[in-house]
Amino acid sequence: MAKKTYDLLFKLLLIGDSGVGKTCILFRFSDDAFTTTFISTIGIDFKIKTIELRGKKIKLQIWDTAGQERFHTITTSYYRGAMGIMLVYDINNEKSFENIVKWLRNIDEHANEDVEKMILGNKCDMDDKRTVSKERGETIAREHSIRFMETSAKANINIERAFRELAEAILDKTAGREPGGDGNMDRVLVDKKPMTNTTKSCCNN
């Protein structure tokens, strides 16, 4: 048997419309780099990153999916095994935001009931082209009791923080809410620092 280099394995999934930046978010998180030279994801892609949370080594197995309808049959088959799902939209693309509801329905249909979810409004570095206000993102997240953050893979805003928070939420659940852990009782956790889009996570690098 191969030696185990981690304590826990979490399976995460990235979903959302085509072109919202799912692959870039994942690349920023796994390789700490940004490039616009990405080809479109066909089917499903895959990355691994091990992080440390509360003294535990957690291996994140992250699946990146294709956005277009045609690929839904192959991508929805991954929903079931996922422990956490990131729903991504583009703050400059109204349609991708409207479709969040559709993606949420997809999750309800195909994922485990207790899957941890988080909504990400990506490309928040391009504030001058914004068409979806941060408040609208927060509202929809609150309505569905889901975490929410605005991110930028390009400017490296909130990427690491988003993954860590999602992983932490899963850890809370798996550990059965350890005493002393900051288990969030109301589960609604919108971005703590409103209006300051440029807050970088302290956990970078």
Place this chain on the structure above:
Amino acid sequence: MSYKAKLKEFDLILEQDVVKLEDLKKLSFHGIPDDQGKRALCWRILLGYLPEERSKWKNVLTEKRKLYKQFIEEMIVMPGENESNGDVTQGDHPLSINPDSTWSTYFKDNEVLLQIDKDVRRLCPDISFFQQPTEFPCEEIVNSNDVKRLHTRVQRRILDCANVERRGLGITKIALLIKKACEDYAPMEEGKEAHWEVVERILFIYAKLNPGQGYVQGMNEIIGPIYHSFAMDPDLEYREYAEADSFFCFTNLMSEIRDFFIKSLDETDHGINSMMSTLMMRLKTNDLDVWLKFQQQDLKPQYYAFRWITLLLSQEFPLPDVLRIWDSLFSDENRFDFLIYVCCAMIVIMRNQLLDCDFSSNIKLLQNFPPMDVQIILSKAVELSKKPIF
């Protein structure tokens, strides 16, 4: 065989009054020379665009190119210019709820276009070709003040805002913020057109002509290598009509592989799922150990082979290697059976690593196939295809 001798062999076949398709397939299977536009010409024949009779070529090309020009006229240049037939009050308008409204078609088309636009702007980013201007832009479009350009239809517009500064009673200063876009796949100035814009047009026309299927992500990866080969032809005339010719070759190719792109056909004989199970069966016959390992790790072909097969391996290798692989795929008597052998060969070649590694490493390996001499893979595929099937 020396390279020169090989070129000569191709010439011998291609200069016959009637090109023997069988001979051409046999020869092309082992790779078509990169020079003298040989590949583009052979692909035109292998994909059934040009007939075997050389005497007919001129006519076919003239006819088809004319037809394509007509498609552009009807679908891109003209719309909106022909609805003034008769009563103005019956006329069409953007808010019309009539399903036959030209405007409603226009808006539906734009949804398709939006997807195409996203994808052509990320086509083959590792080479600069698609961001370069074409020598032969479509004149009616590039000189239309951007009105007819497809991507301007789906450009996200934001209202310009200005800061008005007033100092006392003096003049009002309006500070306009001008943001420069520094995109690699940026649209060209009036009169010019980048190759990615040409590809966008081809895909849009294809989607319009095939409404049942429309545009599916990944089609850009199929047209890319074809258009690239045609647009690089040393022959001026061929280069000039690269767009029309590659459109028809793409259409012919799609008629053979379209089932991969249609969700409702996934389970049919030529659908993607059956291709993937054939691959697994062949792997089982040729390398039981790896097959067992995959079973044990629950490593499904959907994780890697879905993309391999759907895109004819175009995302797995650098462009020159893709072209070489396609020579063989297009020459396959039993299209696209050989593709499955190539996929199987890719797995078998990696067997030692695959048997050694865990699930994650194996997925990574298969999704990011290591660079290697593509000839090794093709030879292995031939070897596998010659093995008797039990």
